[in-house]
Structure formats: C-alpha cells, structure tokens
C-alpha cells in the first residue's frame with residue numbers, strides 16, 4: 046500500500062487526511078483547531094471512531110506534533126501506512142506554477158514571495174509546510190496550488206483593464222482559486238458523461254464560492270481574481286463590488302485600507318446581509334419571514350445566474366452545469382433557485398431528482414436533451430494526493 050498525507054494549513058487550523066490515491070480511500074482524517082487560542086482541539090478520525098484532545102495548541106508545530114502522536118496512538122501508524130509523500134494545499138502559486146512541485150527552499154521562498162497577493166492564505170500555508178518538513182523528513186513534500194488550474198486562462202480572461210506597467214510591476218491579474226476543486230469536479234463530469242469536448246460551468250458553493258468555465262478540460266474563465274474576494278456572494282465576502290466603494294468608504298467613512306479589507310472579507314456576503322454566514326441559517330431566517338434573509342437568498346442566486354449566463358456566452362454554449370461544495374452538494378432549494386430562469390439556455394432541474402437525498406455523484410436535470418445538470422461532491426484532498434503521486 047502507498048498513501049499520501051494531505052495537509053491544509055490555515056491561520057488557526059490544520060486539516061489533514063491520509064489517503065490511498067489509487068482507490069481514493071481515506072484511512073484517517075482530522076483537524077487541529079483554534080491554534081494559538083486559550084482553548085484548542087485536535088480531532089482525529091479513523092474507521093474506528095474519533096479521538097479528541099482538548100488542550101490548548103500554542104502553535105502549528107505543536108499542533109502537528111500532536112497529530113503525529115495521534116497517528117501512533119489511535120492509528121493507523123504512519124510507518125505502516127506506507128506514506129510516500131506529503132501533499133500541501135497552497136492557495137497562491139502565481140504565474141510561476143502551472144502544476145504541482147516538490148518543495149525545497151526555493152519553492153518555500155517563492156510561496157513567501159507570493160504572499161502579498163494572498164495575504165490571508167499563503168503565510169499560514171507556508172507555516173504548515175515548514176513545520177511538516179521539519180517533522181516528516183523522510184518523504185518528499187509537494188505543493189499543489191489552488192491557482193494552477195487557472196494558470197493558462199486565455200489572456201483576455203486573465204487580464205484586468207489596468208495600466209499595463211502597474212499590473213506587471215505588482216503582478217496584478219486574475220489568478221483564480223479553488224482550482225483543485227474545479228479541476229477534480231470538471232474531470233469527474235467528463236468521466237461520468239464519457240465526453241472530453243464538454244463546455245462546462247462548475248459552481249463551487251461553499252463558505253467561499255467560485256464559478257469556472259471549462260472547455261475540453263481547460264479552464265477558460267473563473268470568478269475569483271487577484272484574490273478569492275472577487276465573484277460570487279460568499280459566506281463572509283462581498284464577491285463582485287465596484288472598486289469605487291473602497292474610495293468612497295476611505296474618503297467618507299474614514300476607514301483605513303485594513304479596515305475595508307476586513308469589512309469585505311470577513312463582515313460582508315451573507316453575514317453582512319443577514320448576520321449569518323451559514324446558508325442553512327439564512328434559509329431558517331427567511332422561512333421565519335425575515336425579509337433581509339429572503340433578499341440575501343435572491344442576491345446570492347442572482348449573482349450565480351449572471352455568471353452562468355456570462356460563461357455560456359464566453360464558451361459559445363454550455364453542455365454541463367455542476368454544483369459542488371457545502372451548499373452545492375446539500376442545498377436543493379438553492380440549486381433550484383440558482384437554475385431558475387435559465388431554461389432559455391437549456392438548463393432545467395428535475396424537482397424529484399434535485400430533492401433526492403443521495404450523497405453521491407448524480408444528474409439532476411430531466412432526461413431528454415438540454416444541458417446536463419449534476420451534483421458532484423468535491424474531493425480536493427484526493428486531487429492533491431493524486432497530483433502529488435503523479436509528480437513523483
């Protein structure tokens with residue numbers, strides 16, 4: 046057996062999964078939460094159940110040390126599981142990386158150099174990499190970038206209409222994000238429908254949300270831009286907004302750049318509109334008659350419809366539309382609302398199929414032509430594990 050340990054290191058958390066890339070089987074998974082806070086938590090799950098530690102976790106190094114202890118205590122033993130590599134999720138790979146890369150000092154330095162264009166993500170990703178390379182020295186570590194799938198976007202889609210020199214000096218362009226998910230899901234759709242030449246739209250609707258347009262396996266558009274702030278309405282992020290709102294707030298509300306950054310990224314989206322970032326809570330409020338929550342749902346679905354229409358235009362048509370991630374996989378009502386009114390493009394959702402409680406990959410459009418609408422659970426960890434071994 047050969048397995049890959051996949052690590053996704055955030056500012057206050059480390060998520061991990063031990064996978065067998067060939068079969069896709071997960072042997073163990075877990076999370077270290079609230080790193081650096083007064084109360085920490087490590088939860089390690091295997092086929093035999095979950096083991097929890099609740100002592101404070103001072104830093105990432107200590108968090109990962111506890112995870113390694115749990116592997117030895119609760120199993121499976123990493124030595125016996127045949128770990129051949131560690132795969133790291135890295136959000137920003139810039140214009141440099143169009144695929145996975147074995148991490149050495151130079152790669153670490155490049156991930157660090159790209160931090161200004163992913164200030165919330167690359168620094169904690171790099172912390173996780175450094176700690177893991179220190180603690181797991183005997184295997185190669187591979188970085189899989191969230192931007193790589195969008196590395197070769199057509200220039201017309203990737204370039205902002207900004208002064209060329211400024212854009213070049215400060216590396217301003219559309220990099221996209223969630224690429225690992227869009228790549229995995231669009232690949233699955235191709236396999237499921239047995240066609241390589243599809244014009245697809247993939248909607249990754251989770252706490253972060255993004256859309257992509259994929260033609261014959263190649264990404265041609267994506268809604269996230271320089272950073273994951275652009276595009277769809279998200280749990281706490283604005284998505285698309287007139288950049289002049291920033292000037293307006295700076296001049297008239299006396300807000301600093303950092304305050305506006307925090308407002309757009311952490312206090313906007315569904316949370317800004319309703320006080321709740323979880324779409325389930327927003328539905329609950331709307332069902333109880335809250336007009337702001339009802340409006341938030343409309344805004345969320347309206348933004349999705351605009352993107353689907355725009356991407357159909359960019360591709361000259363659409364063959365498949367796929368929902369994935371927390372909302373996309375679980376929220377039948379939002380899927381129906383988002384597809385509502387798109388019948389002119391051939392997009393229809395069958396109410397019975399959409400409402401069925403299945404958890405796996407499934408078609409939710411009616412039989413008999415038109416666009417195939419699907420739900421495909423994303424599996425970023427498996428994609429990272431597979432790309433990791435494909436490199437080695």
Ligand code: AMP
Nearest residue numbers: 251252253323324325370371372375376
């Ligand atoms: P993710 O980022 O992919 O883990 O997705 C997390 C988000 O999915 C949560 O914040 C919820 O808004 C949403 N979600 C998860 N389950 C459901 C559900 N059954 N119905 C509606 N939304 C859901």
